[in-house]
Amino acid sequence: MIRSMIAISCAFDSGSIEPLDTADPACLRVALRADSHADIRQWFHFRVSGVRGLACALRFENAGQATYPAGWQDYRVCASYDRNDWFRLPTAFDGSVMTTRFESPHDTIWLAYFEPYPAERHLALLGEAQASGRARVERLGASIEGRDLDMIVVGGPSTIVAGGPAPPRAVWVVARQHPGETMAQWFVEGLLRRLLDRSDPVARAALERAVFHLVPNINPDGAARGNLRTNAAGANLNREWAAPDAQRSPEVLLVRERMIATGVHAFVDAHGDEALPFVFIDGPERVPGFDAAQAARLDAFRRNFRLASPDFQTVHGYRSDKATQANLSLASKWVAHRFGALSVTLEMPFKDNADAPDTRAGWNGARSARLGEAALVALRADLGD
Numbered sequence: 001m002i003r004s005m006i007a008i009s010c011a012f013d014s015g016s017i018e019p020l021d022t023a024d025p026a027c028l029r030v031a032l033r034a035d036s037h038a039d040i041r042q043w044f045h046f047r048v049s050g051v052r053g054l055a056c057a058l059r060f061e062n063a064g065q066a067t068y069p070a071g072w073q074d075y076r077v078c079a080s081y082d083r084n085d086w087f088r089l090p091t092a093f094d095g096s097v098m099t100t101r102f103e104s105p106h107d108t109i110w111l112a113y114f115e116p117y118p119a120e121r122h123l124a125l126l127g128e129a130q131a132s133g134r135a136r137v138e139r140l141g142a143s144i145e146g147r148d149l150d151m152i153v154v155g156g157p158s159t160i161v162a163g164g165p166a167p168p169r170a171v172w173v174v175a176r177q178h179p180g181e182t183m184a185q186w187f188v189e190g191l192l193r194r195l196l197d198r199s200d201p202v203a204r205a206a207l208e209r210a211v212f213h214l215v216p217n218i219n220p221d222g223a224a225r226g227n228l229r230t231n232a233a234g235a236n237l238n239r240e241w242a243a244p245d246a247q248r249s250p251e252v253l254l255v256r257e258r259m260i261a262t263g264v265h266a267f268v269d270a271h272g273d274e275a276l277p278f279v280f281i282d283g284p285e286r287v288p289g290f291d292a293a294q295a296a297r298l299d300a301f302r303r304n305f306r307l308a309s310p311d312f313q314t315v316h317g318y319r320s321d322k323a324t325q326a327n328l329s330l331a332s333k334w335v336a337h338r339f340g341a342l343s344v345t346l347e348m349p350f351k352d353n354a355d356a357p358d359t360r361a362g363w364n365g366a367r368s369a370r371l372g373e374a375a376l377v378a379l380r381a382d383l384g385d
């Protein structure tokens with residue numbers, strides 16, 4: 001029987017890998033590729049073709065030189081045959097090489113660092129939002145490479161209740177400053193779907209008190225290019241908020257301008273953490289001017305989030321003496337400082353929630369979306385009665 005040649009390729013949306021050797025299915029070899037304009041290696045997304053029925057072992061030869069090698073400890077590679085259902089593969093990391101194993105019943109298997117959030121799904125989400133009649137889609141401008149930078153606005157004058165509080169406050173949610181952290185956009189999708197649900201009383205109550213500004217993907221260039229952490233100028237957008245630059249970080253400049261126009265009552269900046277297998281938030285406690293009222297709001301937000309989702313926890317997170325203290329170039333710190341807002345960095349795992357592991361899927365898009373739904377409960381509680 002003639003068998004097709006094994007091929008490893010990544011010439012598609014958010015694809016990234018460097019194929020090294022495909023001669024022997026028992027020793028397929030690849031290397032993690034750097035971000036397009038920065039020396040950062042972690043994200044991968046590629047297909048392996050011609051492997052039906054073969055017992056394959058695939059080696060990431062430079063895993064030990066990744067930007068976050070701790071990310072490979074207890075990590076398992078994500079895989080899919082249909083690009084909808086993603087599951088985890090047995091994976092081992094010896095400190096230098098990461099090896100994963102699979103035996104595919106199909107000719108092609110897709111592998112990724114985490115369940116991707118496709119560009120086409122992003123466009124469909126915009127369409128769904130505006131066709132719902134409850135949201136509008138605003139193009140804030142263009143990325144460095146000319147991709148659309150979109151914001152979805154839910155609520156506004158049409159939902160203001162007569163005699164109710166006015167003008168409505170602005171809640172902001174931003175995802176994918178680090179474009180390879182696709183769980184962040186899955187989170188926004190879940191939050192948005194709940195906001196658009198006319199039968200949901202939490203959504204209705206929230207929209208009576210605030211207008212929601214959602215930026216589902218603030219780094220479309222990095223996402224398309226398969227970058228983990230940077231845009232098409234090599235900028236880490238979450239270090240650009242103190243002084244965004246039209247050439248280096250127009251994406252942040254555009255969002256920040258709009259935030260200044262609306263004011264910010266509450267802000268969630270959604271991320272994924274490579275190493276920690278937990279969901280947690282990093283607050284602005286060490287931002288200059290952080291006061292008792294902000295502390296009380298932050299504590300209540302954490303409590304309410306925990307009640308709304310058992311996946312959220314407050315035991316594990318970044319240490320309180322972290323070097324990023326009072327670094328106002330970070331989005332959530334800058335927003336807390338500028339607006340006195342409830343302002344948090346939300347971190348979800350690339351691996352799994354170690355408190356509630358899913359052996360088949362690990363942490364994934366669906367769980368991130370459920371977390372987004374739960375976040376609305378905590379945000380609504382913060383908006384008050």
Ligand code: ZN
Pocket residue numbers: 178181271272
């Ligand atoms: Zn991040």
